[in-house]
Amino acid sequence: MSTHAEQLHISTRGRSIIDVTSEIRSVARRATIQTGLAHVFVHHTSASLIVSENADPDVLIDLETYLSDLVPDGDHRYIHVAEGPDDMAAHVRSALTLTSLSVPVIDGQLDLGTWQAVYLWEHRHAPHRRRLTVTIQGEGSP
Numbered sequence: 001m002s003t004h005a006e007q008l009h010i011s012t013r014g015r016s017i018i019d020v021t022s023e024i025r026s027v028a029r030r031a032t033i034q035t036g037l038a039h040v041f042v043h044h045t046s047a048s049l050i051v052s053e054n055a056d057p058d059v060l061i062d063l064e065t066y067l068s069d070l071v072p073d074g075d076h077r078y079i080h081v082a083e084g085p086d087d088m089a090a091h092v093r094s095a096l097t098l099t100s101l102s103v104p105v106i107d108g109q110l111d112l113g114t115w116q117a118v119y120l121w122e123h124r125h126a127p128h129r130r131r132l133t134v135t136i137q138g139e140g141s142p
Contacts, residue, residue, distance in 0.1 A: 004031035005135040012122035012130060015086070017050070017060045020132065021117040024103075025110055027134040034108050036138015041100040043131040046090035046123050048097035054117035067093055073125075090123035097121060105138055 006027045010020060020040075028038055042049050053059040071092045074085030081088065103118065104111040112118070120130060 001036075001137060002031075002033055002140050003135065003137045004033060005133060006030070008132040008134060010120050010130045010132065012047070012120070012128050014122065014125045014127050015064070016122050017052075017064065018120045018122065019054065019117050020120045021054070021110070021112070023132075024118055024134055028105055028110050028136055029108065031105075031136035032108070033105055033136050033138040033140055036105045036136060038103045038105050038110060039100065039135045039137070040103070040118065041133045041135075042120065043133065044128075045094055045099075046087065047128070047130050048094045048099055048121045048123065049101050049132075050097055050119050050121055051101060051103070051112070051116050052119055053115050055115045060119070067096070071096070084125075086123070086125045093121075093123040105136060 008023050010018060012018060024038060024040060040049055052063065071089050073089045075089065078088040122128060
């Protein structure tokens with residue numbers, strides 16, 4: 001079994017959902033692993049990862065709308081308020097979604113569904129530079 005790992009740095013523009021599929025596909029190509037698993041981890045407690053539809057951008061808008069209603073900024077119950085009204089909400093949003101995910105690698109490529117993409121979900125309003133680690137493990141070519 002072979003292992004290949006790389007770090008990606010993604011600049012966000014503030015609260016948004018950013019397609020990082022092409023960056024992860026590039027890591028998978030460089031890994032030269034034919035069959036295995038790609039694991040993606042975000043090194044932050046106020047951003048997360050999701051796999052979602054890539055065909056209709058309204059899906060991402062609806063996800064953000066729903067999560068904003070579910071976890072409002074500045075909720076009066078938050079005790080952790082030192083970093084602004086969006087900080088504790090960002091931590092809760094991250095806890096409700098994913099900080100890591102795995103995608104199969106088949107024939108050296110991510111084996112996502114036709115309408116799937118991997119997204120970094122920035123939960124803070126201010127722009128940030130987010131670090132992801134992508135680890136590809138599996139078997140190389142025969």
